Amino acid sequence: MKITVQICSGTACYVMGGAELLSISEHLTPDELEQVDIKGIMCLGLCENYNPNTPYVKIDDEIIKNVTIETLTERIRLAIKAKAEK
Template sequence: MIVPVKVCAGTSCHLLGNQEIIDVLENMPAQYQNCIMVGFTSCFGACEQGPCVLVSDKLIYQATPEKVIQAIKEELRSKK
């Protein structure tokens, strides 16, 4: 099962630290690497609450690496 993870690459999300999330996603432990598909997306229209990350169909506002990893874990658990 693959969980799609889309990181907003808009101006605000870029400046609010989306790169930190990207770095973490790109360096996830091997067991997760095969379960996620990381991509970028253009503005979600929630610039004041960035960075925004969409994990499957759940939009995370003011995302941090921890929040994103948590959401991925939950998604994987729910789909098992």
């Protein structure tokens, strides 16, 4: 089973940095890409308050807040490592 990465492309996430996150595959090695399934998602439904922690990404069942391309790359690598150690 691959690791599922769902990047929120809803309005609030997209304008707060989600647009850049959609290009995450350019930041991963071919080996890493083999192990993840990167998808966009219309909206994770997490931003419905005045001060949300957008953008959001969901890696398998875990929600990550205020994601940047650096933190996302790091979190994906950690997830790959954790899976390998299982």
